[in-house]
Amino acid sequence: MAVSLAGVSKHFERARGAPVVALDDINLTVLRHEFVALIGPSGCGKSTILRLLAGLMPATSGSTAIFGYPMEKPRDDIGIVFQRPTLLPWLSIRNNVLFPIRHKRRMVTPALKQEADRLLEVVGLADFAESRPSELSGGMQQRAAIARALVQNPDILLMDEPFSALDALTRDEMALELLRIWAERPKTVVFVTHSIPEALLLSDRIIVMSARPGRIVRQINVPFARPRSLATMEDPAFNNMANDIRRGVFSAEARA
Numbered sequence: 001m002a003v004s005l006a007g008v009s010k011h012f013e014r015a016r017g018a019p020v021v022a023l024d025d026i027n028l029t030v031l032r033h034e035f036v037a038l039i040g041p042s043g044c045g046k047s048t049i050l051r052l053l054a055g056l057m058p059a060t061s062g063s064t065a066i067f068g069y070p071m072e073k074p075r076d077d078i079g080i081v082f083q084r085p086t087l088l089p090w091l092s093i094r095n096n097v098l099f100p101i102r103h104k105r106r107m108v109t110p111a112l113k114q115e116a117d118r119l120l121e122v123v124g125l126a127d128f129a130e131s132r133p134s135e136l137s138g139g140m141q142q143r144a145a146i147a148r149a150l151v152q153n154p155d156i157l158l159m160d161e162p163f164s165a166l167d168a169l170t171r172d173e174m175a176l177e178l179l180r181i182w183a184e185r186p187k188t189v190v191f192v193t194h195s196i197p198e199a200l201l202l203s204d205r206i207i208v209m210s211a212r213p214g215r216i217v218r219q220i221n222v223p224f225a226r227p228r229s230l231a232t233m234e235d236p237a238f239n240n241m242a243n244d245i246r247r248g249v250f251s252a253e254a255r256a
């Protein structure tokens with residue numbers, strides 16, 4: 001088991017009024033090398049789940065474990081891609097990608113530098129390695145942030161709507177690239193998205209959450225064979241499943 005949440009609730013205190021119950025009794029396990037997508041209405045607690053798994057904050061109750069160990073603080077074997085790129089403005093794109101390694105090991109070997117350049121190539125930024133973040137578009141910065149999350153080849157990758165800042169074509173390209181990277185270097189992925197087709201294209205299992213307080217209302221095993229490609233999305237079964245999930249997400253049950 002790579003990831004497990006057992007009876008997890010998260011309340012946020014507010015300056016005024018009762019605390020916000022963001023998550024209520026979440027029970028979720030993710031197997032090693034499984035690719036899981038989290039979907040659900042805005043504000044249902046998807047990002048909160050990722051932040052708990054990343055060790056960025058504690059749960060109010062319940063337990064969170066990574067590889068069987070209670071999650072208490074951020075770990076080096078977890079890569080995170082947030083909704084926004086969060087690059088350091090004074091560093092070049094290459095040095096941003098290398099930042100987690102520099103931070104951890106204090107020195108960067110030529111092999112790691114090569115790996116950073118390889119990843120920049122993969123995300124289409126080879127020509128921008130020396131540029132500063134401000135010289136890149138939002139989507140390009142996000143691609144750099146994806147390369148940064150991958151540079152340590154983490155066992156667990158947490159991705160919070162990582163492609164939402166990208167245009168539709170780049171988004172599909174990056175999704176397929178992520179699948180390729182995942183096949184080449186298997187890892188456990190928890191991927192938050194608002195896009196049902198993206199969740200179907202990428203994941204082994206889709207977790208559907210209800211509106212706040214966030215609960216898991218449905219889990220769907222995605223049956224499409226791998227490797228997947230854009231052709232997978234042309235399969236009529238793909239559309240049927242997407243429509244079925246869409247109805248579920250918008251149903252009274254999901255909003256209860």
Ligand SMILES: Nc1ncnc2c1ncn2[C@@H]1O[C@H](COP(=O)(O)OP(=O)(O)OP(=O)(O)O)[C@@H](O)[C@H]1O
Pocket residue numbers: 012013020021022040041042043044045046047048049212
């Ligand atoms: N630091 C915080 N302080 C107070 N409330 C918070 C905090 N972070 C999240 N919340 C609240 O918790 C709930 C869940 O937020 P979260 O960001 O996890 O939702 P989400 O499903 O990721 O939303 P979206 O799809 O819009 O990104 C929301 O009601 C939000 O207002």
